Amino acid sequence: MAGAGTGSQGRTGTDGVGFSRRRLLGSAGAAGAAGLVLGAAGGAAGYAASRPDEPTALTAIGATEAMFHGKHQPGITTPLQARGHLIAFDLAPGAGRKEAAALMRRWSAVARELMAGRPAGGTDGPGHDTGIALDAGPSSLTVTFGFGRTFFDRTGLTGRRPAGLDPLPPFSSDQLDARRSNGDLWVQIGADDALVAFHALRAIQKEAVGAAGVRWQMNGFNRTPGATGRPMTARNLMGQIDGTGNPQQTDDDFDTRIFVPSAADAQGASGAPGAPDASQDWLAGGSYAVVRRIRMLLDDWEKLPVDRQEQVIGRRKSDGAPLSGGSETTPMDLDKAGPDGRLVIPDNAHARISSPEKNGGAAMLRRPFSYHDGISADGTPDAGLLFICWQADPFRGFVPVQRKLDRGDALSPFLRHEASGLFAVPGGAAKGEYVGQRLLES
Numbered sequence: 001m002a003g004a005g006t007g008s009q010g011r012t013g014t015d016g017v018g019f020s021r022r023r024l025l026g027s028a029g030a031a032g033a034a035g036l037v038l039g040a041a042g043g044a045a046g047y048a049a050s051r052p053d054e055p056t057a058l059t060a061i062g063a064t065e066a067m068f069h070g071k072h073q074p075g076i077t078t079p080l081q082a083r084g085h086l087i088a089f090d091l092a093p094g095a096g097r098k099e100a101a102a103l104m105r106r107w108s109a110v111a112r113e114l115m116a117g118r119p120a121g122g123t124d125g126p127g128h129d130t131g132i133a134l135d136a137g138p139s140s141l142t143v144t145f146g147f148g149r150t151f152f153d154r155t156g157l158t159g160r161r162p163a164g165l166d167p168l169p170p171f172s173s174d175q176l177d178a179r180r181s182n183g184d185l186w187v188q189i190g191a192d193d194a195l196v197a198f199h200a201l202r203a204i205q206k207e208a209v210g211a212a213g214v215r216w217q218m219n220g221f222n223r224t225p226g227a228t229g230r231p232m233t234a235r236n237l238m239g240q241i242d243g244t245g246n247p248q249q250t251d252d253d254f255d256t257r258i259f260v261p262s263a264a265d266a267q268g269a270s271g272a273p274g275a276p277d278a279s280q281d282w283l284a285g286g287s288y289a290v291v292r293r294i295r296m297l298l299d300d301w302e303k304l305p306v307d308r309q310e311q312v313i314g315r316r317k318s319d320g321a322p323l324s325g326g327s328e329t330t331p332m333d334l335d336k337a338g339p340d341g342r343l344v345i346p347d348n349a350h351a352r353i354s355s356p357e358k359n360g361g362a363a364m365l366r367r368p369f370s371y372h373d374g375i376s377a378d379g380t381p382d383a384g385l386l387f388i389c390w391q392a393d394p395f396r397g398f399v400p401v402q403r404k405l406d407r408g409d410a411l412s413p414f415l416r417h418e419a420s421g422l423f424a425v426p427g428g429a430a431k432g433e434y435v436g437q438r439l440l441e442s
């Protein structure tokens with residue numbers, strides 16, 4: 001199902017995203033602009049600002065708010081946002097567990113305030129706000145925090161490092177830049193407004209001063225919600241509809257595939273993905289993010305005629321339907337042969353090789369941002385995918401699938417994996433708690 005998944009830009013029926021009624025558009029003057037916005041937001045029309053003294057009336061896009069507190073951190077099942085920033089930090093020399101805990105407390109407070117559309121220096125928030133996002137509302141801002149392998153050594157918590165943070169194996173097609181890979185701490189920021197996203201990036205960076213230094217930073221984007229007449233799965237920079245095969249929140253096994261269970265929940269479910277013992281309960285409700293900066297060799301790709309491009313993926317470019325027939329949501333028929341006796345979804349097609357059916361059920365939730373960092377000296381665009389996938393255990397999700405893609409994916413000649421990160425993303429913070437508190441204070 002494409003329409004309601006994280007691969008789509010639909011704004012309805014999604015956990016942890018709500019409309020902040022007090023801030024919704026109430027002015028007829030903005031109705032022209034709001035037509036598209038409210039169409040995409042579904043059901044928001046008719047709300048009026050309940051506080052006429054509110055300085056800024058917001059469209060539904062500006063007013064949409066993702067929840068900071070909850071079982072899971074935001075930014076995992078939240079619909080793709082138009083703008084994204086990824087930033088990794090290393091703890092400062094001499095900083096350890098105490099400083100890390102204080103930083104996570106400050107970062108969580110900033111994230112909570114900004115996600116609610118309040119300034120970072122609000123009544124009970126820390127710091128000094130830059131004012132960059134003053135007029136825009138929450139705009140579906142999410143801030144998600146993860147810990148890298150090295151975080152546990154730096155904080156004296158090596159004994160509590162989960163097995164899921166073992167280093168990823170090398171892949172033959174890797175051309176990784178170590179300086180743009182991994183890191184002690186990772187923050188993913190997403191928002192439907194570029195200023196709101198940048199504002200959060202600045203606030204996160206400023207709160208880190210003295211405790212952690214920036215290791216790398218990357219910027220990404222997706223289609224703007226409301227730009228299409230109906231919610232659609234996003235396209236990537238190769239022009240493909242990307243996200244169709246994602247696990248859906250309505251699937252019975254969605255949670256067990258994507259989120260780490262608590263020790264109690266894992267008991268009896270022997271072999272459950274990422275089955276932790278009680279010392280790992282800080283990760284319950286959390287997930288693992290694999291982050292890859294994958295450059296697309298667009299000049300080569302765009303030379304392929306569309307029918308060859310479709311063979312590479314195994315799906316139609318126009319509407320994402322499998323080459324075996326039907327529409328985007330029709331399951332692929334991997335056994336179907338054409339009149340010439342050959343498989344219609346070729347043996348080396350990307351969607352075939354990566355499908356859970358061909359990988360012992362291995363599945364991940366792909367939630368990427370496209371990126372474009374200008375034109376290289378040789379005239380080729382430095383553009384591609386900030387591939388981010390979420391799973392309960394990266395060694396049962398990303399790793400086996402990437403191993404297989406590495407061996408025979410028809411898409412590989414058009415890609416270059418340039419950076420890589422693996423992060424354990426703790427469960428969501430309860431009210432009054434900060435992210436990672438259960439690890440850092442127990």
Ligand code: HEM
Binds near residue numbers: 236244296363
């Ligand atoms: C820039 C790199 C990549 C591009 C452009 C790309 C593109 C696509 C496209 C167009 C599809 C078909 C539509 C869909 O189901 O989303 C797809 C499916 C998929 N891709 Fe990729 N992909 C890339 C990298 C990767 C990597 C690195 C992995 C994991 C190691 C991966 C795993 C998957 C999976 C699991 C599916 C769904 C298969 C299914 O169940 O139908 N992809 N990808």
